[in-house]
Amino acid sequence: MEIKVGNYEILTQGTVISIIDEPIDFFINEDAKGFIIRFIFKNDPEVTEKKINVESYETNGAKFTFINFNNNLGTGSFKPITVGTFNKRELLFSYRIYHLEGAGQTMHYNWLLGKEVGNGK
Template sequence: MTDNNELNQKVTSYVGELEVIASGIAPSILESKLKLVYDDLQFEFDFVNNKEINNHNIELKIVEKKLVFILTNFNNSLGTGIVRPLEIGHHNGRRLYISFWVLTPSASEELRVINWTMLKGGSVNNLIETKDE
């Protein structure tokens, strides 16, 4: 039997010193891009296939107050992405990070599944983070 108080407790996850603030798994199809919104910040994943190059590439671009991840040749059925959290900006004085992994079960139909995690770190004012003792 589970105590109701246990069910109401919030679980907080960390990757090292970074706090996980959101994570999810979402499908992405050719016509529908994955968009993430965190307060007033917007992120979008845009997939590009380029047969002229053999490797994958990640380009970041700011378009109309939105950070767009242009992901070229993310066609691997085993997955491609960024596992080590990438600093993408600041929010309320804290560093903001993202990591993601893209699985492509059907490259011909451009069907993808995106596993993503957003994290926050220390203050942008501190170059070196210290722990309170």
């Protein structure tokens, strides 16, 4: 089965229920190499709005820290976020995050494939 959202092909989609203070890791394999995308949730009373910090993780991965994503009605991306490439196509991510006080976050996600890129890098 193939699912598309507009011009994007859904590579995979699902729901993850987090454990408080534990990361969510996506292991994305391409050919013989792979990379990790790590998601961390933090609440910071010093920060007045929702914020996402992105930094390098491990050799060729990325770490996304979601700060103050603590709305029980949900928060998410308006447009897919470009993460990199996968099999010479754009790799994008979209999400909705819901918070249950004392129980962590629930993340609904789509990993999407976009247009082809020149050399896959």
